[in-house]
Amino acid sequence: MTHRTEPGETPQxxxxxxxxxxxRFGTLPERIRPEDTVETNPATVPDPARDTYNPDEWLIRYCG
Structure with missing residues (x-):
């Protein structure tokens, strides 16, 4: 088996x-948790007057 060298490197x-x-490669880098790799920001500021949810609204729209 021969030792390969990089260009400009002397055989050792x-x-x-x-x-x-x-x-150089003896240890792995420190582990990064998946939670630390994602950043979440709301696309818009929540508007409580607009984003109210009525679970019975479908009854009024489709059954009335």
Whole structure:
């Protein structure tokens, strides 16, 4: 098995290459919770006079 090198990089012995790899990729980044990745903002300011809900309105419209 041969060791591949990046352009401009000098070949290193396997133990040194493994140590560099562990130093660079040895730990995962800190976990981010899904709740921290989403931001919610209302599209408009709620208008209580306009947004009132009457659960019996359909009875008046369709059965009356």
């Amino acid at each position: 012995e396997p133990a040194a290459a493994a140590a560099l790899r562990r130093a």
